[in-house]
Amino acid sequence: MNKKSEGGQFVRLSETERPEITIHVNGEAVTALAGDTVLTALMMVGAAVREFEFGAGARAGFCLMGACQDCWVKQEEGGSLRACSTYVREGLRLITDGGEQ
């Protein structure tokens, strides 16, 4: 998992009693909570939603309101979704590290 060793970016302060939902990130199972955005779920386990195309480093979202377009994350099945404006759902499989190159 990308940056997993350094822990998650976000910290849950409340609303922790929600049902768990399992998604997969770079092939590994990740537990999120119902009502998490995809961005929140990713930020609980790391600090990346995608690699920057034109330079080094990852991106992890910025505005959280669907304006900056920084948090488009790839899906294993193809295509991408905007992490800050999409809620997690069971079975979601995401790629944040660029996939196998």
Added chain:
Amino acid sequence: MSAAGNILIIGAGPAGTRAAEVLVGQGLRPILVDEAPASGGQVYRRQPPGFLRSTKLRYGFEASKADALHDCFDGLRERIDYRPDTSVWSIENKTAFTLGPNGVDRIPYDALLLCTGAVDRVLPVPGWTLPGVFTMGGAQIALKAQGCAIGKRVVFMGSGPLLYLVAYQYAHAGAKVAAVLDTARLSDALPVLPGLLIGGLTLAKGLWYQNWLRFHGIAVRRGVRPLVIEGDSRVTGFSYRSAGGQERHIDCDALALGWGVKPECQLAELAGCDMAFDAMARQWLPSSDAEGRASAEGVYLAGDGAGIMGADAAEYRGELAALALLADQGKSSDVARRAHLKHKLSRQMRFRIALERALPYPQGLAAAQPDDTIVCRCEGVTAGDIRLGQSLEPQEINRAKAFTRVGMGRCQGRMCGIASAEILAAHKGVPLAEVGRLRGQAPIKPLNIAIGGAAADDDPDRAASI
């Protein structure tokens, strides 16, 4: 679908909700399209189903307003054609093109009420593309709508009412606030104190948040100049210059940045509204009259999307624009109420002007960014790229865009447009208005190619040759 009489409202925040309320009150059934899954806009964003915190806990002083607005909307819901989770990505010939849960749709309209709201006004800072840096509004959404803090030790930097509010909300919710760094100086506020006093309660709340933070031992600094956000793969610290000129460093794993907010006006542009340079806001805004009529026929603007005045004013402006629309359509429209709303708004405007002066966007900071600071987050275009313009000496921001790709990426310049214009104008030594503005274009947000299956027209004769 019939176009006849269609009234389309875009945005279900305070302005859009109050506009719908007025129209429904006259027996009309407007179409209300909103990008979010639930009404409230960004300011009164609702939390997802299954979240338990009270409105009071999430909104503090504003809880009763949030409740009132949500209640108002819930009462309207069955009487309007409400389309949540739906974004408008193009407007052309009085038709809005939407993408929602059921794919592409076309909504012809006779009247259009744009209540598109605002996003954070941001400034490039070296390192601001690192994971862990979020906008001030984004930091607030993480807390309000997800119950999360953006980091374990968060620095809040910028200026504007949100700075102290969000820092307070974080600390109050149990997050660790490493520091609150205000780029505005107290000296900016003193000359405009009389104007600020009009804000009365708003001003008092701002001071209350600041005092609360200080009382709880949180470092609050004014007049700071950001230097660099540090970190390799994510944020590890932040350096700034204090008002006294000393270089300071703070360990942190997250930053929230914001210098007030700016209107989302791409749809107004697509709908044919004239844009004019607003010297105070240092931005191009869609023109409208005192009741919200835009220059394009049948188009009305309300809320922060028409120029920043805040959430309370957005409710008035939504109501007023809907009343103006009714009047223009020859329907019953309360003239006394319109006069009353305009009076309230003019007072609000005086407060806004004072606030803008007290908490100025530090354009000098944008213009002074070193050449290697990334300005355009999407395309990775630096301040130096903008100045140099591939040696083609751009005089205007769209030329700089053509030569360097600044503002050409996924966000279409929402995040970098203001700063890149400041950088170019300062470099050329010309007034900001002279470098122009990045034009709004369809699709205003990224759009999946697969939606092309919804193409209506299949006339092969219109193919252009290569």
Added chain:
Amino acid sequence: MKAIETEIAIIGGGIAGCSTALHVALRGVPVVLLEKRQPGAAASGVNFGGVRRNGRALEELTLAKRSIDIWHTLPELVGNDCEYAMNGHLKVARNDADMEAMETHAKAQAEYGCEVEMISRNALLARYPWFSDVAYGAAWCASDGQANPRLLGPSFAHAARRAGADIRENEPVAALEKDGDGFLLRSENGLEVRARQVLNAAGAWGARVAGWLSEKVELWPMMPQLVVTEPVPYFMEPALGVVGGDVYVRQIPRGNLIFGGRSGTADLDEGFGHAITEETLCTLERTVKVIPRMADVNIIRLWSGVEGCTPDHLPVLGPSRTTPGVMHAFGFSGHGFCLGPGVGAVMAELLLDGETKTPIEAFDIGRF
């Protein structure tokens, strides 16, 4: 205001005009160019960016070859390679009839020294597995390429200025009249230029200028509209176009796919091209039918611009037939981007030497 005196006045700051200005200035001859907006802002700056001979009309091939030779020298000539890359071009057939027509054309092109290889469907899919079975085969021209249209016109204008040309922006020409043994041009802002010779390089507005000289050319505005995607991993080296012009696509090394095939709209008086949303949707649908993997990608912006199209889709190049001292270079009908640099070299020769070795008889305004 005193008129500017010069040898050559050029109306229009597209690639043709700017390249001519550069080539004239490089020979030390005074030249003034009047552009109504900014150099390269119309068709020169908002086209597909193809630099190709594949499938090109035979009449244009020699000129195209001369131009492509100049394309290779852009870094020295204008100080910027304009992202020109010789990645080849695929003209994609939809059926047997397309293949036959392309094969015939390829043989004819060979006589102009332009090598085009026919590729069968199996060979095409083996080389480019991302094609759908809509692709029936292709004509492959390895010496074709692509470039960034936003840079070419401005780069020529910039180089022309450095070489001494006087390039005036935001100066729409309102009138052109005989004045002694030369001409007087007047802009809408009142700027006057007196010149011994004039080049009409006014693009989609070229027929209006010709009309001032009582020369009638039918010129239709054409507004190709292009769509750009977000960056995706680079997979498409060559540019491609499907026969019939329905779909054309290229990918730049940064990863963005640029594609089009439909027309926007324009108002010549207003001067801008506008994309049409329904046409955009149609382009998306048709492109995915040819390259299914693009269905996963997001588009992020559009552009359109105004070009002038002649009845035979060939440009108008060469001397005016009514007014000695005036040259035309307009109506490129969507083929001007590749030709532009070479057109400037040819027009400079015509203006300064009275002749050029590049055959341009087919483009004579007298043919209409």
